[in-house]
Amino acid sequence: MDDRQQAIAAAARGARRAGWVLGQISGPERRQILLAMADALERADLRAAVLRANAADVADAQAARDRGELAAALVDRLVLDDRKLVGVVDGLRQLAGQADPLGKVSVDRDLDDGLHLRRVACPLGVIAVVFEARPDAVPQIAGLAVRSGNAVVLKGGREAARTNAALVDVLRRALADQGFDPGALVLLEDRADVDTVLTLDRDIDLVVARGSAAFVRHVQQASRIPVLAHAEGICHLVLHASAEPEMAARIAVDAKCGYPSACNAIETLLWMPGAEAALDRCVAELASRGVEMRACEATRARHPGLVAATAADFGHEFGALVLAVRRVDDLTAALAHIEQHGSGHTESIVAEDEGAAAEFLAHVDAACVFHNASTRFADGYRFGLGAEVGISTSKLHARGPVGAEGLVTYRWLLRGSGQIAGDYGPGKRRFRHRDR
Amino acid sequence: MDDRQQAIAAAARGARRAGWVLGQISGPERRQILLAMADALERADLRAAVLRANAADVADAQAARDRGELAAALVDRLVLDDRKLVGVVDGLRQLAGQADPLGKVSVDRDLDDGLHLRRVACPLGVIAVVFEARPDAVPQIAGLAVRSGNAVVLKGGREAARTNAALVDVLRRALADQGFDPGALVLLEDRADVDTVLTLDRDIDLVVARGSAAFVRHVQQASRIPVLAHAEGICHLVLHASAEPEMAARIAVDAKCGYPSACNAIETLLWMPGAEAALDRCVAELASRGVEMRACEATRARHPGLVAATAADFGHEFGALVLAVRRVDDLTAALAHIEQHGSGHTESIVAEDEGAAAEFLAHVDAACVFHNASTRFADGYRFGLGAEVGISTSKLHARGPVGAEGLVTYRWLLRGSGQIAGDYGPGKRRFRHRDR
Numbered sequence: 001m002d003d004r005q006q007a008i009a010a011a012a013r014g015a016r017r018a019g020w021v022l023g024q025i026s027g028p029e030r031r032q033i034l035l036a037m038a039d040a041l042e043r044a045d046l047r048a049a050v051l052r053a054n055a056a057d058v059a060d061a062q063a064a065r066d067r068g069e070l071a072a073a074l075v076d077r078l079v080l081d082d083r084k085l086v087g088v089v090d091g092l093r094q095l096a097g098q099a100d101p102l103g104k105v106s107v108d109r110d111l112d113d114g115l116h117l118r119r120v121a122c123p124l125g126v127i128a129v130v131f132e133a134r135p136d137a138v139p140q141i142a143g144l145a146v147r148s149g150n151a152v153v154l155k156g157g158r159e160a161a162r163t164n165a166a167l168v169d170v171l172r173r174a175l176a177d178q179g180f181d182p183g184a185l186v187l188l189e190d191r192a193d194v195d196t197v198l199t200l201d202r203d204i205d206l207v208v209a210r211g212s213a214a215f216v217r218h219v220q221q222a223s224r225i226p227v228l229a230h231a232e233g234i235c236h237l238v239l240h241a242s243a244e245p246e247m248a249a250r251i252a253v254d255a256k257c258g259y260p261s262a263c264n265a266i267e268t269l270l271w272m273p274g275a276e277a278a279l280d281r282c283v284a285e286l287a288s289r290g291v292e293m294r295a296c297e298a299t300r301a302r303h304p305g306l307v308a309a310t311a312a313d314f315g316h317e318f319g320a321l322v323l324a325v326r327r328v329d330d331l332t333a334a335l336a337h338i339e340q341h342g343s344g345h346t347e348s349i350v351a352e353d354e355g356a357a358a359e360f361l362a363h364v365d366a367a368c369v370f371h372n373a374s375t376r377f378a379d380g381y382r383f384g385l386g387a388e389v390g391i392s393t394s395k396l397h398a399r400g401p402v403g404a405e406g407l408v409t410y411r412w413l414l415r416g417s418g419q420i421a422g423d424y425g426p427g428k429r430r431f432r433h434r435d436r
Numbered sequence: 437m438d439d440r441q442q443a444i445a446a447a448a449r450g451a452r453r454a455g456w457v458l459g460q461i462s463g464p465e466r467r468q469i470l471l472a473m474a475d476a477l478e479r480a481d482l483r484a485a486v487l488r489a490n491a492a493d494v495a496d497a498q499a500a501r502d503r504g505e506l507a508a509a510l511v512d513r514l515v516l517d518d519r520k521l522v523g524v525v526d527g528l529r530q531l532a533g534q535a536d537p538l539g540k541v542s543v544d545r546d547l548d549d550g551l552h553l554r555r556v557a558c559p560l561g562v563i564a565v566v567f568e569a570r571p572d573a574v575p576q577i578a579g580l581a582v583r584s585g586n587a588v589v590l591k592g593g594r595e596a597a598r599t600n601a602a603l604v605d606v607l608r609r610a611l612a613d614q615g616f617d618p619g620a621l622v623l624l625e626d627r628a629d630v631d632t633v634l635t636l637d638r639d640i641d642l643v644v645a646r647g648s649a650a651f652v653r654h655v656q657q658a659s660r661i662p663v664l665a666h667a668e669g670i671c672h673l674v675l676h677a678s679a680e681p682e683m684a685a686r687i688a689v690d691a692k693c694g695y696p697s698a699c700n701a702i703e704t705l706l707w708m709p710g711a712e713a714a715l716d717r718c719v720a721e722l723a724s725r726g727v728e729m730r731a732c733e734a735t736r737a738r739h740p741g742l743v744a745a746t747a748a749d750f751g752h753e754f755g756a757l758v759l760a761v762r763r764v765d766d767l768t769a770a771l772a773h774i775e776q777h778g779s780g781h782t783e784s785i786v787a788e789d790e791g792a793a794a795e796f797l798a799h800v801d802a803a804c805v806f807h808n809a810s811t812r813f814a815d816g817y818r819f820g821l822g823a824e825v826g827i828s829t830s831k832l833h834a835r836g837p838v839g840a841e842g843l844v845t846y847r848w849l850l851r852g853s854g855q856i857a858g859d860y861g862p863g864k865r866r867f868r869h870r871d872r
Binding site for chain 1: 460519545547551553558560561641642653656657660662680683686687689690691694793797798800801802803804805806807808809810812813814815818819820830831832833835836837845846847848849850851852853854855856857858860862867869
């Protein structure tokens with residue numbers, strides 16, 4: 001390990017110690033820290049420092065955009081204005097108001113008289129989160145960590161480096177003002193530092209990897225630490241034969257155009273015979289908003305103005321105002337298409353037919369499965385989790401939007417009065433296994 | 437992929453299809469399969485075939501033991517007699533009687549009028565389990581898979597190959613007799629096949645790796661599939677100054693001698709000043725049962741007959757009648773020793789002092805933390821889970837003994853009436869987030 005790697009290892013160890021305290025204090029004390037973080041972000045001088053740092057990041061990003069090195073959408077996402085800050089502060093206060101996820105007892109059982117087993121929620125310990133250049137993620141993730149009694153090691157996209165540093169500075173100050181070790185909140189500066197973090201399996205309990213599928217795969221392969229993959233969102237919208245055309249078009253426009261680079265935006269529209277009217281309305285509304293549609297032959301037979309799709313367009317995350325469109329024979333074919341091309345994120349069907357909706361909801365194996373609603377609802381805030389550390393496309397531990405509850409584990413606590421396993425068995429004592 | 441690898445990939449794909457049906461049928465139907473499996477294992481001809489296969493495995497293992505190639509404890513573990521079979525059958529019937537883990541609703545929330553979110557438990561899909569030469573594991577794991585609506589790919593220790601094949605044959609027959617595809621239960625024959633399975637991340641959702649720490653590490657490194665690690669159990673028993681000597685000795689003997697190769701057996705005994713009487717009783721009782729104790733200098737000053745421990749003896753899984761013994765200054769030192777040397781499996785304290793017990797239970801970061809009880813209680817059956825697929829030393833998803841509940845995930849199902857995300861926000865509609 002070189003000096004830099006050793007410094008990161010030391011920071012992770014320090015985060016474990018500092019986080020341990022956050023896990024031991026009471027829920028109201030953790031709540032107090034969240035409120036202090038919100039207050040600090042409202043303090044005029046601190047807020048000004050954050051906005052100044054963000055202005056510098058944005059100026060650089062705009063220059064890069066003008067040189068053609070950065071997409072315009074990424075610059076928009078980078079901007080942290082007064083309105084976004086209000087949202088961030090509001091989010092921290094919402095988290096403060098949420099029920100404490102720690103100490104929750106999920107098993108409470110007498111194995112026998114005087115032999116009492118409980119399964120009790122506790123923090124994971126230290127969580128490392130690698131995320132894109134999106135400054136509002138910093139207070140969201142830090143807030144979720146405090147809410148769940150964990151320390152956190154953060155690495156954000158480099159375009160937001162100054163903003164993130166300013167935000168972390170404010171949040172660490174709030175921790176210190178409340179009498180806690182600010183070492184519970186660590187900000188990494190360099191992408192190479194992430195690889196160091198991935199080797200620290202004694203001090204990091206979970207890696208949340210947000211980003212491209214290739215990046216997430218790299219993290220999964222490089223690390224023995226469990227990874228919560230927030231990878232691609234290849235989301236489909238299915239127009240059933242019974243789809244109401246107006247509803248279909250409203251949902252398609254929201255799901256494609258509301259925030260095209262979001263992982264919960266749709267990438268493919270599937271329609272089946274009988275859904276022609278819904279398709280027509282969708283195509284008209286999407287076209288009027290500048291969406292490039294890449295369509296199969298059957299779709300182009302009806303809408304000759306659309307671009308011809310290639311096989312690679314299906315199952316591709318465009319992240320832009322581009323949408324693949326394909327006709328499928330029926331609901332079964334739609335389910336098969338989704339199984340083959342989906343990424344297990346969010347899938348939605350527009351249908352008046354309740355039987356078709358029920359079949360869709362029962363059959364699709366994805367984190368989020370919707371009926372007559374936009375895929376854009378797949379979001380921790382919208383789901384009522386207060387915030388999210390990411391949207392997991394993994395099936396293990398936490399799936400879909402991950403809030404504070406996804407950052408806890410549990411311990412089995414057994415209190416006895418001298419019992420031994422040898423006391424139990426055929427011809428001896430029997431377990432009672434009586435839930436309290 | 438060579439022919440054999442392709443055959444395994446095809447079997448895994450077939451398991452996914454067959455398992456999908458197990459996840460879709462009703463709880464009572466899954467219950468019926470479990471009862472049919474239990475009945476089949478009681479049928480005279482099928483049971484005879486299993487016992488015959490086991491006799492052949494045991495004969496080979498005994499020969500290997502006589503050549504010094506296999507530990508005697510492994511031969512004992514391999515034996516499947518009538519009594520063990522009764523236990524296995526009883527376990528399947530217990531599983532049949534358990535509450536269905538599928539369909540459980542853990543979030544039931546109106547996001548708004550007519551926008552209803554539920555989080556519903558569903559199977560993981562296909563689970564691969566690699567385990568030691570222990571025939572009773574086969575029906576336990578198969579039973580848990582059926583209970584949780586999953587398919588399973590099994591690879592047991594090669595010493596039990598014929599027994600496992602006979603058991604799987606009986607269980608597959610029961611599946612087929614109930615009208616289900618026996619392809620939901622796949623048995624691998626060769627260790628090399630495990631490496632093929634680890635590459636099938638589209639068709640295998642979870643790998644449960646039981647075995648040595650080195651083997652578990654290999655699986656974690658070789659696979660992008662999430663791994664539930666059932667690795668070492670380096671369990672400690674702490675004698676507090678307030679420990680009651682008789683209780684301490686009974687627990688120490690049970691935890692060391694009951695089943696020395698079990699992962700929940702203790703490897704190290706820690707004692708602190710004031711616990712001398714408890715230590716003396718433990719040493720006397722353990723010595724009389726042939727336990728080799730490797731002790732620190734402070735312990736040997738009191739018990740000069742004990743072997744001198746080396747640093748490597750602490751944090752080592754002996755899996756035999758060997759125990760490391762060390763004096764620590766106080767409870768804090770005991771906690772530090774466990775943090776440094778423990779494997780996060782099971783830790784127990786013997787103490788009459790309630791404050792010390794409470795501190796121990798609050799501080800130790802392990803799957804199972806016990807007070808005045810043997811570490812041997814860390815077991816799915818003893819905890820009332822019916823059976824276990826393993827004891828997880830991971831913190832994610834499932835920790836400690838893993839029953840059927842640990843083999844499920846969930847999906848977020850949202851039913852709307854045309855809502856779009858753009859309807860909500862500042863100055864627009866607000867979410868209600870009202871739990872039902």
